[in-house]
Amino acid sequence: MSLQRRRKLIPWMFALPGLLWLLLFFAIPLINQAQVSLMSGDPEAGYTLTWAFDTYTNAISDYHEQFLRSFLYAGIATVVDLIIAFPLAYFMAYKAGRWRNLMLLLVVLPFFMSYVLRTVAWQLILADHGWVVERLRDVGLVSADGRVLATGTAVVAGISYNFLPFMVLPLYVALERIDRRFVEAATDLYASRATAFRKVTLPLAIPGIFAGSLLVFIPATGDYINAALLGTSKQYMIGNVVQSKFLTVLDYPTAAALSFILMTVILVGIAIYSRLLGTRTLTEAAV
Amino acid sequence: MTTVTEVDPERFGHELDRFVARQGLSRRRFLGRGAATVLMAGGLAQVLAACGIDGTAARNLADLERQARRVNHPRTELGDWTFSNWPLYIDKSVIKDFNAKYGGHCKYVEEINDNNEFYGKVRQQLAAGVPIGRDIVTLTDYMASRWVRFGYVTPIDKRNVPNGRRLVRNLRSITYDPRRQFTLPWQSGAIGIGYDIKQTGGEVRSLRELFDPRWKGRVTLFSEPYDSAGSVLLMEGVDASRATLDQMLGAIERIGKANDDGQFRRFTGNDYTTDLTKGNIALALAYSGDLVQLQSDNPNMRFAYPEEGAMQFTDNMMMPAKVEHPYAAETMMNYVYEPAVAAKICAYVNYISPVEGIKEILERTDPEIASNELIFPPDDVRAKLHSYPSFTTREEQQMYEAMAQVTGA
Structure with missing residues (x-):
């Protein structure tokens, strides 16, 4: 083999383990599930590929409510996380000084505990006669016979809490990388601090906002733990339906179809979103 | 249909397993060796030739019966073997004592949290006819019934389980396994009404209370239709153990x-206990054993066997098809049916033991448990306990689908 050809091959050799991994554990299962989604039958007689595209239309008409709810809840949680995370990340990046590492640790700390347990803890925090809800009643945010647990609010709160670190960390990285001399330059040129923030800091933080919101929104849309533990049947999201179809009802085609619909909508959504925020930012944020 | 796009993991697994079987390796060991990639690439072409998810109708009970007549599990060393059970479902010292007495090593795994989830986990291996790496699994009646129907079990060699004769009378026969050839009860429990007497302000006796507008929004039911719909049928005076699909629907x-x-706050699995103890609800459809444990923390927690009767579930020990250590599994089944051992387990898990003659032992060692009606139901209650009805896979799917519509998933 000529030296030149070998040189060309080397990058491929490096990529090989990753490519094989993707092929085996991503591409093949994906193709398989696409196929399953087009099968028909029942668990007793088995499922055969019949190109049953109506599974998709049926899935949408039967479960559009859960789809919309998933996007709504995930969307609200993303915005809530952004509102909470931005000041926090800003503080950590510029003002925390020697507390910075401790704060980073505190942000990541909940991850040392199981996801389900963290969510169950919220069942206790938001219990009808618990301290939190009683105080909310005192200030009139919850009516006397009202509740927080087993409502949409609890589900959104749970999602926001569980995914908060995914928003904080990319934001922190993005903010921390900003060269503060840009801000100094802006103020030297008679920009007020607010204007400097709006025209310099914020635009430079966009890769972090973009990455953070994707990291929160995508898994949140498919989440089913929060709705199962903190919600009721009226708050179930599309993840709950997929889980029930796969494990309980054993209707694999519908479960697969629902997953593909979800994936498609998210991919299209991301495409539009990245257009709006500039395509380069995604890769920038990843570096 | 032989395009590259048609890969089916079930078939894929099947082919892989055949290959593995030829090599004389267990599937897990094989995967553990990390050679999977190379082989998968090699076998891919073959695998791609097929598509579809196999149904289960092919295997039938007659075949199992034939196996059961010939079953013979000779005495061997116990070796390293595996017992899968639900969390907190045994006094762990029982396992230690067993190992000390019989040798070998019992790997006791608390991995079953949900019948359907566990089934989802091992389904492909069972369908492919390969060992699932567990020698005893403990599954609830309706799931045990499915495994028997599908031929996913190994018959028990009763010569190795002489203590099986201590099985209580009312469980000696059950619809899906009339002669207990494949299953042996582990523990039973009743599905009744769990409530907080401080909230209800009085005793609750009838299942009708679950539908009483007084408790609107402060009641939970199980998302499992066998439990919920079964109880509703009992409330309406129907013998739920003989219910038809239409009645369940x-x-x-x-x-x-x-x-x-x-009317209902939520549909739950085991997690109704949090709602009940935190006062979020007044009453719940509940498992008897849970309430024994909740009562010890909060004396206001009550369990009522409904006057209309109660559904009874039994979790059953079974050996999966192609079990690797049948003798060890049977030795354990026999061991936990020794009254002294069964009494120890009962005192720990607080469910209804299927083993005769343990009340006398507990009267001496643990009189409080022996007198607890939730653990030893009085005869008139026992007479009104109903086991789950039996359905085909198709009917079961219809029922689950209907319930999923109600529970919002």
């Missing part, structure tokens, strides 16, 4: 209607 519909009116 009717009951589910009535549950759905009450849910639309806001």
Whole structure:
């Protein structure tokens, strides 16, 4: 083999383990599930590929409510996380000084505990006669016979809490990388601090906002733990339906179809979103 | 249909398993060796030739019966073997004592949290006819029934389980396994009404209370239709253990209607206990054993065997098809049916033991447990306990689908 050809091959050799991994554990299962989604039958007689595209239309008409709810809840949680995370990340990046590492640790700390347990803890925090809800009643945010647990609010709160670190960390990285001399330059040129923030800091933080919101929104849309533990049947999201179809009802085609619909909508959504925020930012944020 | 796009993991697994079987390796060991990639690439072409998910109708009970007649599991060293059970479902010292007495090593795994989830986990291996790496699994009646129906079990060699004769009378025969050739009860429990007497302000006796508008929004039901719809049928005076699919669907519909009116706060699995102890709800459809444990923390927690009767579930020990250590599994089944051992387990798990003659032992060692009606139901209650009805896979799917509509998933 000529030296030149070998040189060309080397990058491929490096990529090989990753490519094989993707092929085996991503591409093949994906193709398989696409196929399953087009099968028909029942668990007793088995499922055969019949190109049953109506599974998709049926899935949408039967479960559009859960789809919309998933996007709504995930969307609200993303915005809530952004509102909470931005000041926090800003503080950590510029003002925390020697507390910075401790704060980073505190942000990541909940991850040392199981996801389900963290969510169950919220069942206790938001219990009808618990301290939190009683105080909310005192200030009139919850009516006397009202509740927080087993409502949409609890589900959104749970999602926001569980995914908060995914928003904080990319934001922190993005903010921390900003060269503060840009801000100094802006103020030297008679920009007020607010204007400097709006025209310099914020635009430079966009890769972090973009990455953070994707990291929160995508898994949140498919989440089913929060709705199962903190919600009721009226708050179930599309993840709950997929889980029930796969494990309980054993209707694999519908479960697969629902997953593909979800994936498609998210991919299209991301495409539009990245257009709006500039395509380069995604890769920038990843570096 | 032989395009590259048609890869089916079930078939893929099947081919892989055949290959593995030829090599004389267990699937897990094989995967553990990390050679999978190379082989998968090699076998891919072959695998791609097929598509579809196999049904289960092919295997039938007659075949199992034939196996059961010939079953012979000779005495061997126990070796390293595996027992899968639900969390907190045994006094762990029983395992230690067993190992000390019989040698070998019992790997006791608390991995079953949900019948359907566990089934999802091992389904492909069972369908492919390969060992699932577990020698005893403990599954609830309806799931045990499915495994028997599908031929996913190994018959028990009763010569190795002489203590099996201590099985209580009312469980010696059950619809899906009339002669207990494949299953042996582990523990039973009743599905009744769990409530907080401080909230209800008085005793609760009837299942009708679950639908009483007084408790609107402060009641939970199980998302499992066998439990919920079964109880509703009992409430309506129907013998739920003989219920037809139509009757179950009717009951589910009535549950759905009450849910639309806001009667039920949630549909739960085991997690109703948090709602109950935190006072979020006044009453719940509940498992008897849970309430024994909740009562010890909070004396206001009560369990009522409904006057209309109660559904009874039994979790059953079974050996999966192609079990690797049948003798070890049977030795354990025999061991836990020794009254002294069964008494120890009962004192720990607080469910209804299927082993005769342990009340006398507990009267001496643990009189409080021996006198607890939730653990030893009085005869008139026992007479009104109903086991789950039996359905085909298709009917079961219809029932689950109807229930999923009600529970919003």
